[in-house]
Each structure stands twice: as C-alpha cells, then as structure tokens.
Amino acid sequence: MFNAYGQVIAHNNMRKKSPSEVNFSKDEIKEIISGLKKQDWITLPKNRAGRDGGAGNYIEEDVFGVKENNEERPDLGTYELKTHREHSDSLNTLKSIEPGIRDRMGLITPLVKNFGFPYGPQCNKRSKGKECMHKHYNPNDRCYPDGELSLNGVDMCGECVSPPNPRGFYTRNNKKEKRIEMHFDSDRIKMESSGISEWVEALIERHGSIDKLGLDSNFYWPYERVKERLIKKLAKMVWIKYQENEDKTKFKVTDAYFYEDFDIEKFVNALDTSELFIELRAHGTRNHGTAFRMFEKYFPNCYNTSYLIN
C-alpha cells in the first residue's frame, strides 16, 4: 500500500518539461513508442486510471515527460503529439483564426450585432450549478446583460454539407483566390429547426427584412494565413492510437505513425466533407476566438507523408 502510494507521488513530482525545453528526435520517439507497443496492455497509475483521456495524459506527461500546455510549438519539440482513442469521435479545436486579411479585424462584433440571437440568462457553468466569473445582472440573476446578443456555438461547414447550418451560414473554398470564404444566404435558413423562427422574427424586427442581409466581403481566411498559423504546431505529428479496457485502467497502443508534410489544401477540403468546422464564439462585444475544429480521427488525412512506427 505504502509503496504504491509512494509511486504515485513520484509520478506527480517528476519534473515535467514544457515543449520549449524538449526536442525529441525521430529515433528517440520511435524507441519510446516501440517500447510502449511491446508492453501490450499497460496498467495506468492510480492518478490516471478511470479518467477520460487518462491514457493520453499518461503517454504525454508520464512517458514523454511533457506537461499539458498551450504553447504554440509542437509538444515534442519538432513533432506534435496526438493520442487518439480507437473509435472515438471527439471534435478537437485546432486553432482560433479570425476572418479577414489580418487577425482581429473586428468583423465578428458587427456580425453579432447584425445576426445575433438573444443570449440565455446563465452561462454554461452556472446552468450546471457551478460558480462562474460573471457579475450577476439583476433582475433575473443573469450572467449577461439583458438584451445581450450572441453567435456562440454557431458552426459552419462547406456549402454542400448536410445537414447545413440552420441559420444559413456556410463556407466556400475559393480555390482560385486561395481562401475560405464565409457566406450567409437567407434562402438556406431551416425554419423548422428549433429556435430558428424566433431568431428570424428578431432579425426582421432589427433589419426590416432578411432578404438583403449579407456579410462583409472581408469574411474570408486566406489559405496561406491559415497554414502559417497551423504549421507552427502541426507541421509534423506523431499519432498514437490506443485501445482501452472498459474501466479505463489499462490501455494498449494499437497503431502509431509519423505524419509529415502538412497539406493546407487537404485541410481546407475537409470543410466540404464535414470533417472540419468553423465555429463562432462571440457574444456582445466579446470574441472568444473563431475556432477551427476537426474530428480527431481525420487529422492524419491532412498530411502527405506517413511512416508506420513498429
């Protein structure tokens, strides 16, 4: 008992490094992963067992000794580490990138003003009964001022993707100009979706009619800028796929690859196959960042070169 406890403490006290302090070579990574594969089923230490993502955290923090971070550089120095649980369908936020020629062009705040829907009275945390950072607005004990508009959680994909965004927002890959454009078309609004008819009524009240509503022509992301932002972290990736037992106390590595040569065209094409989404995260005058989100299992499709790690 004492020994087991001592071991956990040792794990927690191991000084974990940040990505800027490490640079694992390809051979070092290969060796570490081959070692994991040879062990077959690996029992997780007590502090990781039974937790969502426990095996992923174990690999990153306890095996590679890199602490969880939000640094712009790859976790392992040159290679970004991604651990993927088999059959998982998680959607991962890769990066926040604002539309427009420059970052933070201030396109989102006017968009919220023009297209926003009334924000709910309480933020996610509080609606789950937890404490939050918001000052509370009386009456009604709201987290946000009365009348606050929001586009939080509005996500969009390519124009042919089904189901489309019910509010009529979509993206288009303009291959000639090499940019992702964001568009709005009132004919694409799905009135039967929940909350949509109330929203349309509010828009009509605000603008008189929705027929001529459109977006600023600066609503686009040049491929080059998206690439520049992504490759800081994702130019090269180590991909470790694992299986876990039912109670998440053990895992085994089933597959591992190096992926290299990130391909921006493949990445942006994923908008048209509903593998990639762009999600707005803004309300009132606050913009929490326009997020590029991808289903984790599709990450490897964005690279031109792969090497199996045995």
Ligand SMILES: [Ca+2]
């Ligand atoms: Ca990572």
